[in-house]
Amino acid sequence: MKSRDFVVRFAGEGGQGVVTSAEALARAAAQVGYHVYTFATFPSQILGGPTWTQVRISTNPVQSQGDSLDILVAFNRYAYDNHISELRPDGVVIYNSEEFDLGGESGRSFGMAVDQIAKEVNNARAANMVVIGGVAQLVDMPVKYLEDFVVKRFTRGRDEDAQIIESNIKALRAGAEVARKSGFQLGELEPPTPPKYDQLLIRGNEALALGATAAGLNFYVGYPISPATTILVWMENNLPGKGRFVHQVSSEIEAITAILGAGYAGARSMTATAGPGFSLMSEGLGLAWMAEIPLVVIDVQRGGPATGLPTKTEQSDLLSALHPAHGDVKLPVIAPGTVEECFEASIYALNWAERYQGPVIVLSEMALAERSQNIRKPDLGAVKSERRKVYTGSNGYQRYEARELSEMPLPGGPGAYVANGSEHDGMGDTTHLPERHIRGTERRFGKLNLLNDGHYEAEHASSPIVVLPWGGSKGPAREAFNLLREQGVDIGWLYTMFLHPMPPKLLEILRKKELVIVPELNYQGQFSSILRGDGIRAESIRQYSGLPFKANELAVRLKARIKQHQERKVPA
Amino acid sequence: MSAKNPEYDFKWCPGCGDFGVRRALEFALTARSQKHEKPMSTNVVVAGIGCSGNLVHLLEGEQPFGIHGIHGRTLPIAFGVKMARPELNVVVVAGDGDFLSIGAEHLGPQAQRNLDITCVIMDNGVYGLTKGQSSPTTSLGVKTSSTPFGKIEDSMKPLSHYLELGVSFIASHYSSKPKELASLIEQAMDHRGFSIVHVQSPCTTYNDTYELLKGNKAKGIEPMAVPVPDDYDPTDINQAADLLSRPTIPVGVVYKSTRPTMSDRYAQVLTGIKERTPESLMRPYAL
Incomplete structure (x- = not known):
């Protein structure tokens, strides 16, 4: 039987090679042209603790983590007990027989003495290759692909390269041999069709960081917090240079106010955080809005509120991203839905901040941040880097006098003013006049009209009922949508990562719909509540488990909701 | 605010110490601009919230x-300005409430970084703008609107606190002598590193300490503010600690030391690394 897609989960204790096995398999598969998608959760502790990573490999582009497992690799008993329920009925378990023995407990399982085999090929560090060899054999993925990967990975111009390559290949073959002897077979994976263009295998957070760098980011500070820490670490390693500053600061309050100072002084500045840190940034974001200072904050959402679920995923910060601060404030929000869009979102965010002279929020989420995916290599030549309008006239400039966006003076240049968090007059001096507050408020909101260039996706958009996911729920929603269309369900697809301001044309389309269904990972149905405020008949399909949607489950819920809608339409 | 602005309706009370501090800062900024032949626009004044923060709107003459x-966030804002544009002269103006209560958490990091900025702190021992509540420098037992039965916290000792944190230039004065104060502010701005000029700036409405600071011979009140001795060595941290253990308030430079600034150390890091281009940053991910 030919297959086009399989999902394998590696589960065990931190430090047992769970993550390295998954990553090596993903990289090897992507290298030869398969589409890959990883999904992981981590324990919130330094060493050990239950951990798992799953890899989905397909001949077609993949958009979600996969609903059920074809193969479970269990490194210990706890992992087996906790993950076996997600294995599909005819799936196969590979277990580490040095840790535990399933015996006849699970019909479709076999043990592998992983470390023992690795020792036999004289490379104790090749245990993950043993496992991968076994997995590849089960799905009939040619071991040659993996061998090519090993050669590429370990050719590092050192004397020991040949020995390491040889032992790793032996490990792969030994693992495959154990799997062959087990007699299990999960179909035959079709050969990949490598794309004609160059690709990257990259995580969401890395793509956010790379995009920002490509757009000319030159000031980054941050404070460690899961799941945004990897952006800080990436920046510390990669951004420093002449005219580019990176630093770990003492709190999120310091982070937001420092990038505000930098933005005021002319830098393209950014920080990244997660829910608790984002809460601390509220007042600083209000100041950036009020004093009209460009800056970007990435919020990598995790489960909330308070400390919440630091290593799980949720889409529950949308309302606070739009309205982080007290007073009349509504910030621009860009929520990428794929790893590719992460790269683009950073660029848009920095450009929007410069263009309208104010703060922009990028809303990512844990599942997207830590996911590795193969993407088309971005074309750096196509990256636009916008610069704010800088004042170059003479002194005595009224920086805030106009009713719309005006040129911004920079320290050292002409037009000294006070960037003021109190309501202010043209020079930035504090005022309490009602007329000034009316004008100032209208000016600040009016500038949002400069950000109407977001794009959107529309398919079967003439259908009266559409699905409109946001952020990381895009992938599962897309797969659910495809399933429903295959089943002949009349449903349209609309999507944008520009949640505020939304592309005006998209709003226009949405207002005409009978029903807009919004799958989202929060209790309140945050996005649909906003859409209803915009005159759109929107309803949410909600999930708040800390885990992403599964495509099949979502398809069932969408279908039920559509049916309910149609029944209501029929007069009794 | 270079000219009278009829819309700006904030006023300090008559006799407020902040008038003298403003004058001193104007002198110091002008002198610095002339000495270094740099336009006034290369100065950035970061103001806190409170009576003292309004100083930034009340500066006369050429405007920074x-x-x-x-x-409470003057310091991290100033940190952002300075590290984005190290060539700018960054001055924080704030009061004891803003700088030492809500903003106290930011002092340590700047001291440890030896961030090259200057802070001019107006200490009046009270929250004036909110009409007379106790502040970190209000004395034990003092009755204010928020301590109707007397303050039950010890007052903090700002100068000792700065010294302990590693602030590399500390000066102290009161607001009545703008020329002298201007000289201290100028020295602080010329110092490479984190400098604080802590000024007793009395609140004539809620905490009028002029007489205590200057003394009153007729009433037999000895002045609290005492110039540092002629043979005092501000580079000696032990002498500084000894000076600060006295019950009086020193006038002059209390402490100064030289060590690399944040900018120096960051520049040092840059000499040891290879700068990455976006193209080279994509390489590790290439398939």
Whole structure:
């Protein structure tokens, strides 16, 4: 039987090679042209603790983590007990027989003495290759692909390269041999069709960081917090240079106010955080809005509120991203839905901040941040880097006098003013006049009209009922949508990562719909509540488990909701 | 605010110490601009919230750039300005409430970084703008609107606190002698590193300490503010600690030491690394 897609989960204790096995398999598969998608959760502790990573490999582009497992690799008993329920009925378990023995407990399982085999090929560090060899054999993925990967990975111009390559290949073959002897077979994976263009295998957070760098980011500070820490670490390693500053600061309050100072002084500045840190940034974001200072904050959402679920995923910060601060404030929000869009979102965010002279929020989420995916290599030549309008006239400039966006003076240049968090007059001096507050408020909101260039996706958009996911729920929603269309369900697809301001044309389309269904990972149905405020008949399909949607489950819920809608339409 | 602005209706009370501090800062900024032949626009004044923060709107003559931000966050804002544009001269103006209560958490990091900025702190021992509540420097037992039965916390000792944190230039004065104060502010701005000029700036409405600071011979009141001795060596941290253990308030430079600034150390890091281009940063991910 030919297959086009399989999902394998590696589960065990931190430090047992769970993550390295998954990553090596993903990289090897992507290298030869398969589409890959990883999904992981981590324990919130330094060493050990239950951990798992799953890899989905397909001949077609993949958009979600996969609903059920074809193969479970269990490194210990706890992992087996906790993950076996997600294995599909005819799936196969590979277990580490040095840790535990399933015996006849699970019909479709076999043990592998992983470390023992690795020792036999004289490379104790090749245990993950043993496992991968076994997995590849089960799905009939040619071991040659993996061998090519090993050669590429370990050719590092050192004397020991040949020995390491040889032992790793032996490990792969030994693992495959154990799997062959087990007699299990999960179909035959079709050969990949490598794309004609160059690709990257990259995580969401890395793509956010790379995009920002490509757009000319030159000031980054941050404070460690899961799941945004990897952006800080990436920046510390990669951004420093002449005219580019990176630093770990003492709190999120310091982070937001420092990038505000930098933005005021002319830098393209950014920080990244997660829910608790984002809460601390509220007042600083209000100041950036009020004093009209460009800056970007990435919020990598995790489960909330308070400390919440630091290593799980949720889409529950949308309302606070739009309205982080007290007073009349509504910030621009860009929520990428794929790893590719992460790269683009950073660029848009920095450009929007410069263009309208104010703060922009990028809303990512844990599942997207830590996911590795193969993407088309971005074309750096196509990256636009916008610069704010800088004042170059003479002194005595009224920086805030106009009713719309005006040129911004920079320290050292002409037009000294006070960037003021109190309501202010043209020079930035504090005022309490009602007329000034009316004008100032209208000016600040009016500038949002400069950000109407977001794009959107529309398919079967003439259908009266559409699905409109946001952020990381895009992938599962897309797969659910495809399933429903295959089943002949009349449903349209609309999507944008520009949640505020939304592309005006998209709003226009949405207002005409009978029903807009919004799958989202929060209790309140945050996005649909906003859409209803915009005159759109929107309803949410909600999930708040800390885990992403599964495509099949979502398809069932969408279908039920559509049916309910149609029944209501029929007069009794 | 270079000219009288009829819309700006904030006024300090008559006799407020902040008038003298403003004058001193104007002298110091002008002198610095002339000495270094740099336009006034290369100065950025970051103001806190409170009576003292309004100084940024009340400066007369040629105008520096200004930020009047949110309560307690002058230091991290100044940090952002300075590290984005190291060539700018960054001055924080704030009061004891803004700088030492809500903003106290930011002092340590700047001291440890030896961030090359200057802070001019107006200490009046009270929250004036909110009409007379106790502040970190209000004395034990003092009755204010928020301590109707007397303050039950010890007052903090700002100068000792700065010294302990590693602030590399500490000066102290009171607001009545703008020329002298201007000289201290100028020295602080010329110092490479984190400098604080802590000024007793009396609140004539809620905490009028002029007489205590200057003394009154007729009433037999000895002045609290005492110039540092002629043979005092401000580079000696032990002498500084000894000076600060006295019950009086020193006038002059209390402490100064030289060590690399944040900018120096960052520049040092840059000499040891290879700068990455976006193209080279994509390489590790290439398939």
